[in-house]
Amino acid sequence: MLMQGTGINSIMAGHLRKEESFSFNRQVLDYIHHAAEHGLYEIRGLGAKRALPTFDDLVFLTASASRYPLEGYREKCISKTVLGTRYAKRPIELEIPITIAGMSFGALSANVKEALGRAASAMGTSTTTGDGGMTREERQSSRTLVYQCLPSRYGFNPEDLRQADAIELVIGQGAKPGGGGMLLGQKVSARVAGMRTLPEGIDQRSACRHPDWTGPDDLTIKLLELREITDWQVPIYVKMGATRVREDVKLAVKAGADVVVIDGMQGGTAATQQTFIEHSGIPTLAALPLAVEALDEMNVLGEVQLIISGGIRSGADVAKALALGADAVAIGQGVLMALGCNSDTYHQAGENIDATADYTALQTAAGFCHHCHTGRCPVGITTQIPQLETRLEPEWGARRLKNYLQVLTMELTTLARACGKSNVHHLEREDLVALTIEAAAMAKVPLAGTNWIPGKS
Amino acid sequence: MDRLIQLDLAGLTVRELNQFLHQELPSRGAGWHVDVLNPNGMHNLAVGLNASVDVDIRGHAGYFIAGMNQQARVTVHGNVGWSVAENIMSGSVRVKGCASECAAASGHGGLVVIEQDASSRCGISMKGCDIVVGGSVGHLSAFMAQAGTLVVRGNAGPGLGDSLYEAVIYVGGEIHSLGADAREEPMQMEDHARVAELLTRAGFPAETGRFKRIASARSLYHWHADAGDRY
Numbered sequence: 001m002l003m004q005g006t007g008i009n010s011i012m013a014g015h016l017r018k019e020e021s022f023s024f025n026r027q028v029l030d031y032i033h034h035a036a037e038h039g040l041y042e043i044r045g046l047g048a049k050r051a052l053p054t055f056d057d058l059v060f061l062t063a064s065a066s067r068y069p070l071e072g073y074r075e076k077c078i079s080k081t082v083l084g085t086r087y088a089k090r091p092i093e094l095e096i097p098i099t100i101a102g103m104s105f106g107a108l109s110a111n112v113k114e115a116l117g118r119a120a121s122a123m124g125t126s127t128t129t130g131d132g133g134m135t136r137e138e139r140q141s142s143r144t145l146v147y148q149c150l151p152s153r154y155g156f157n158p159e160d161l162r163q164a165d166a167i168e169l170v171i172g173q174g175a176k177p178g179g180g181g182m183l184l185g186q187k188v189s190a191r192v193a194g195m196r197t198l199p200e201g202i203d204q205r206s207a208c209r210h211p212d213w214t215g216p217d218d219l220t221i222k223l224l225e226l227r228e229i230t231d232w233q234v235p236i237y238v239k240m241g242a243t244r245v246r247e248d249v250k251l252a253v254k255a256g257a258d259v260v261v262i263d264g265m266q267g268g269t270a271a272t273q274q275t276f277i278e279h280s281g282i283p284t285l286a287a288l289p290l291a292v293e294a295l296d297e298m299n300v301l302g303e304v305q306l307i308i309s310g311g312i313r314s315g316a317d318v319a320k321a322l323a324l325g326a327d328a329v330a331i332g333q334g335v336l337m338a339l340g341c342n343s344d345t346y347h348q349a350g351e352n353i354d355a356t357a358d359y360t361a362l363q364t365a366a367g368f369c370h371h372c373h374t375g376r377c378p379v380g381i382t383t384q385i386p387q388l389e390t391r392l393e394p395e396w397g398a399r400r401l402k403n404y405l406q407v408l409t410m411e412l413t414t415l416a417r418a419c420g421k422s423n424v425h426h427l428e429r430e431d432l433v434a435l436t437i438e439a440a441a442m443a444k445v446p447l448a449g450t451n452w453i454p455g456k457s
Numbered sequence: 458m459d460r461l462i463q464l465d466l467a468g469l470t471v472r473e474l475n476q477f478l479h480q481e482l483p484s485r486g487a488g489w490h491v492d493v494l495n496p497n498g499m500h501n502l503a504v505g506l507n508a509s510v511d512v513d514i515r516g517h518a519g520y521f522i523a524g525m526n527q528q529a530r531v532t533v534h535g536n537v538g539w540s541v542a543e544n545i546m547s548g549s550v551r552v553k554g555c556a557s558e559c560a561a562a563s564g565h566g567g568l569v570v571i572e573q574d575a576s577s578r579c580g581i582s583m584k585g586c587d588i589v590v591g592g593s594v595g596h597l598s599a600f601m602a603q604a605g606t607l608v609v610r611g612n613a614g615p616g617l618g619d620s621l622y623e624a625v626i627y628v629g630g631e632i633h634s635l636g637a638d639a640r641e642e643p644m645q646m647e648d649h650a651r652v653a654e655l656l657t658r659a660g661f662p663a664e665t666g667r668f669k670r671i672a673s674a675r676s677l678y679h680w681h682a683d684a685g686d687r688y
Contacts, residue, residue: 211600
């Protein structure tokens with residue numbers, strides 16, 4: 001805002017005033033200029049970037065005189081996790097409660113899929129396919145592979161269904177609940193197009209509704225169909241973006257889900273509209289307690305397992321998610337970052353090679369990149385271009401990801417032991433307090449130093 | 458000699474039926490014929506088959522009949538509910554009566570014949586299967602159809618072929634309206650041959666004179682600002 005007389009006086013005095021508008025700040029100006037120039041909304045990758053209440057707004061009340069800790073470096077703390085005990089003959093048994101979220105071949109290269117499988121198998125956890133079918137690389141490298149059934153049904157077939165260890169019926173995801181997938185033409189290579197039965201190079205926009213069922217009553221029959229086809233052997237997950245969580249979880253339970261997966265608004269994507277990413281869904285922190293309450297109200301706590309995802313980054317995040325009632329978490333973006341997403345360099349034959357020029361060519365920089373949709377990933381992760389794909393060496397990537405998952409697990413068990421728990425699943429809501437009123441209200445734990453839970457007490 | 462097995466759903470569960478069809482039947486070798494009695498509108502009958510067998514469902518059946526079929530030839534002697542032969546890979550599924558919504562949704566291969574009418578979204582998301590409908594189809598049929606052929610002897614409801622990819626639709630009767638990016642194209646010799654072949658395989662007279670060809674205008678294959686609210 002220019003005050004009367006001020007501008008001219010300042011200029012005369014040689015002082016340049018930079019008064020930025022809150023409503024029309026540089027980010028907003030950039031948005032308006034981009035819209036005016038292109039006439040099409042902005043598409044990008046990753047998840048919500050705006051500031052939101054997160055697990056960082058909670059802290060643990062670890063043991064002291066009133067609680068008894070376990071020896072942090074000595075006593076065992078179990079992290080084994082079992083999913084799908086409700087109906088499946090063969091529930092999923094994992095060594096850690098940290099799973100790899102569904103990300104498509106197409107969005108990711110085959111090398112990345114192989115790296116995910118190797119690391120997950122080494123850590124005793126699962127990987128998940130995505131919109132585009134199952135690749136032989138991920139099936140071969142993954143000890144436990146979850147096969148997604150998505151609205152597009154790209155590459156969906158009974159052979160792969162029968163070789164899956166679990167099925168995840170995807171209703172939606174946190175980055176774009178209510179929207180379909182998207183893969184721009186530069187990533188629709190011959191192999192990707194072949195798997196999806198689409199012409200090579202088209203801008204592929206997936207359906208947002210399943211082709212063969214619509215409402216929750218149909219979903220019940222659909223889940224039964226998948227169970228009948230697989231002879232009730234493997235668990236069926238139902239994944240949803242976090243919006244009307246309480247109602248949606250109840251409907252998924254009623255429809256017969258073994259496991260419910262809730263993906264908060266920080267959840268990532270390879271490509272969708274920026275407006276969708278930032279303005280739909282609720283934060284993971286708010287979604288999780290609603291899902292737990294819904295399971296409780298349906299009397300299925302412990303019978304139907306809950307996986308939470310959307311912006312999980314650290315062992316502390318995992319520990320807090322478990323304390324709030326999740327049975328496991330799923331990680332997508334953090335996993336890609338462990339492989340080098342947004343890193344200055346990529347690794348090639350034992351050397352780190354500078355990728356700055358490639359970020360610059362995308363008009364971005366390491367630390368800010370969300371250009372997964374372009375298929376020109378400077379570090380070779382979200383690409384189908386052979387020269388870029390080789391920048392991610394599967395063995396190196398698998399080692400990095402295994403390290404990351406190991407650190408998360410060590411941090412998780414460190415916090416659990418300090419809370420006096422010999423099993424990470426014994427972490428509980430009573431172990432947490434909130435640092436902000438917003439987080440206290442969303443997580444439904446007391447504000448630190450008080451016994452106040454906004455909306456409850 | 459026809460090797461016939463009768464399975465009566467009055468005394469069997471759907472799970473027992475499917476497990477027999479998945480596990481025991483293939484172990485007996487090819488050439489078996491299974492009669493399923495008393496379907497009484499039940500869902501998920503004969504889903505996930507993967508053997509060269511004939512299955513006859515003697516009566517009306519519910520949702521997802523013969524879903525994800527491979528190799529088998531399934532005939533329903535009655536009407537079916539939603540999503541018959543969804544995601545069919547190969548073999549054939551024939552409905553002697555009418556089919557409700559989403560018949561042959563996302564079918565990858567094989568042949569689906571609906572002898573009478575099919576409701577809305579017939580052939581939605583189809584990926585290479587062939588569908589022949591003796592009567593008419595409802596709204597948004599062949600929505601986002603990617604590959605394969607839909608032949609409709611009767612009329613088509615609103616929004617036919619919306620967002621079509623490479624699948625081709627042939628309609629013998631009236632078309633209420635076409636969906637976004639679908640357009641009528643001239644029938645060529647190979648179109649008449651294709652329709653005649655599918656009609657013959659489906660057991661209908663191979664009269665192709667009145668058929669129209671509907672295919673994608675391919676104007677939505679790439680993002681562009683002029684497409685406006687069609688995105």
